[in-house]
Amino acid sequence: xxxxxxxxxxxxxxxxxxxxxxxxxxxxxxxxxxxxxxxxxxxxxxxxxxxxxxxxxxxxxxxxxxxxxxxxxxxxxxxxxxxxxxxxxxxxxxxxxxxxxxxxxxxxxxxxxxxxxxxxxxxxxxxxxxxxxxxxxxxxxxxxxxxxxxxxxxxxxxx
Numbered sequence: 001x002x003x004x005x006x007x008x009x010x011x012x013x014x015x016x017x018x019x020x021x022x023x024x025x026x027x028x029x030x031x032x033x034x035x036x037x038x039x040x041x042x043x044x045x046x047x048x049x050x051x052x053x054x055x056x057x058x059x060x061x062x063x064x065x066x067x068x069x070x071x072x073x074x075x076x077x078x079x080x081x082x083x084x085x086x087x088x089x090x091x092x093x094x095x096x097x098x099x100x101x102x103x104x105x106x107x108x109x110x111x112x113x114x115x116x117x118x119x120x121x122x123x124x125x126x127x128x129x130x131x132x133x134x135x136x137x138x139x140x141x142x143x144x145x146x147x148x149x150x151x152x153x154x155x156x157x158x159x
Contacts, residue, residue: 002072003065004138005085006126007119008096010155014083015065017158025059027052029066030105049074069137076141081148084138087155092123095155 001018003011012028019026032051035041052074055062064075076082087095096119099112106112127135142149 001063002075002079002082003063003085004067004069004072004082004141005152006087006089006092006135006138007067007123007133008092008099009085009087010095010152011065011067011085012102013155013158014085014152015063018063022063023061025055025062027055027062027064028104029064029068029071033066033068033071045070067133067138069141070132072141076145079145079147081150082142082145084142084149084151086138086151086153088153089124089126091154092126093120096120096123 001024003015003018005011015026015028018024029048029052032048033043035043048068048071052071055064056075056078064072064079066072096116101109101112106115126133130136142151
């Protein structure tokens with residue numbers, strides 16, 4: 001299963017819930033899309049692709065989430081389902097401002113919060129960007145997928 005959409009659209013929350021509920025291996029593409037540099041730099045695509053392939057070889061049942069259409073395309077043929085988290089820009093900004101600390105991405109909550117303005121601006125640009133992270137790229141990926149697919153336009157409460 002693939003879950004994708006704008007930053008702070010609820011991808012990680014949904015993926016963690018489904019991973020626990022259904023016993024699926026969980027992969028957050030953020031963990032293999034970036035080099036450990038400051039400022040952050042995107043890992044070369046071929047290196048990220050190898051990590052994705054390694055994940056697929058290790059796990060038969062999985063949920064993968066992220067905003068990287070170039071990486072999602074590697075997984076599309078093996079995905080049983082896709083979910084496009086198509087929330088409003090305003091809802092994504094609200095989610096970003098209220099998200100808990102993500103220790104797999106940041107050394108501290110303070111470090112995460114220091115990136116909030118950059119993240120909010122990134123979220124605002126979602127529908128005007130023309131890159132692999134954009135609304136246009138996600139919509140094209142969604143439309144071209146031939147299997148089971150859904151669009152979520154609001155977050156759910158998971159228990």
